[in-house]
Amino acid sequence: GQQLNQSPQSMFIQEGEDVSMNCTSSSIFNTWLWYKQDPGEGPVLLIALYKAGELTSNGRLTAQFGITRKDSFLNISASIPSDVGIYFCAGQFDGSGTYKYIFGTGTRLKVLA
Amino acid sequence: EPEVTQTPSHQVTQMGQEVILRCVPISNHLYFYWYRQILGQKVEFLVSFYNNEISEKSEIFDDQFSVERPDGSNFTLKIRSTKLEDSAMYFCASSREGNEQFFGPGTRLTVL
Numbered sequence: 001g002q003q004l005n006q007s008p009q010s011m012f013i014q015e016g017e018d019v020s021m022n023c024t025s026s027s028i029f030n031t032w033l034w035y036k037q038d039p040g041e042g043p044v045l046l047i048a049l050y051k052a053g054e055l056t057s058n059g060r061l062t063a064q065f066g067i068t069r070k071d072s073f074l075n076i077s078a079s080i081p082s083d084v085g086i087y088f089c090a091g092q093f094d095g096s097g098t099y100k101y102i103f104g105t106g107t108r109l110k111v112l113a
Numbered sequence: 114e115p116e117v118t119q120t121p122s123h124q125v126t127q128m129g130q131e132v133i134l135r136c137v138p139i140s141n142h143l144y145f146y147w148y149r150q151i152l153g154q155k156v157e158f159l160v161s162f163y164n165n166e167i168s169e170k171s172e173i174f175d176d177q178f179s180v181e182r183p184d185g186s187n188f189t190l191k192i193r194s195t196k197l198e199d200s201a202m203y204f205c206a207s208s209r210e211g212n213e214q215f216f217g218p219g220t221r222l223t224v225l
Contacts, residue, residue, distance in 0.1 A: 031212055040219075042204050042216035042217050042219045043156065043216045048213050090156075090214075099161065099214070100146075100158050100161055101214065103155045103156040
C-alpha cells in the first residue's frame with residue numbers, strides 16, 4: 001500500500017534557526033496536507049497543497065508540492081519555542097474519491113531556547 | 114472559529130465491552146472521518162462517511178466497528194467488543210469538500 005516516509009525523524013534546533021523537513025513516497029499524490037500535533041492533542045492543519053510545483057506560505061511556514069507529485073517539503077523560518085511538536089505530512093492519492101489521507105511517520109521537532 | 118469537538122476526552126473500558134465515541138463535526142461540513150493513533154505512532158485512517166453512508170474503510174475497520182450520524186450534528190464511532198489492541202487515540206475529522214480535513218482533539222481509549 002501507499003506509504004509516506006518523513007525525514008528527519010527528529011531534530012533539535014536552536015531558536016531562530018530555519019528548519020526543513022520532507023516527505024517522500026513511491027506513489028503519486030494529488031493533494032498534500034501538512035499538520036502539527038502537540039502532545040495529547042489533535043493534528044492542526046498548517047498548509048494544503050493541490051498542484052505539482054505549488055509553493056504555499058502560512059506565516060513562517062512554507063511548503064512545496066514536488067514536481068513529480070511524490071514528495072513535499074515544509075520549511076519553518078526563524079523557529080521559536082512554540083514550534084515544538086510533531087509535524088505530519090498527509091497525502092491523498094489519485095483515485096481515492098473519498099479524500100482518504102495517508103499520514104507520514106512524523107518529524108519530531110525540538111527547539112532549544 | 115468553528116472546530117470539531119469530541120467526547121469523552123478519555124474513556125477507560127474493560128476488554129469485551131462496547132464503547133461509543135462521539136464527535137460533533139463543523140456544522141457546514143459534508144465529509145466525516147475517523148482516524149486512530151496508537152501511542153507514539155502515525156495517524157491511521159479508519160473510515161470515511163459522506164451522504165449518510167460509509168464511502169471507504171480501512172482493513173482496521175472490521176465488523177467490530179460501526180459509524181453513525183444519528184442526527185444533523187453528531188457523528189459516532191462504536192466499537193462493539195473492545196480488545197486490548199484497540200487502545201489508542203481516536204480522532205474525528207470533518208471537511209467541507211473532502212480536501213482540507215480538520216481534526217478534533219481526540220478521545221483516548223484505554224482498554225484494560
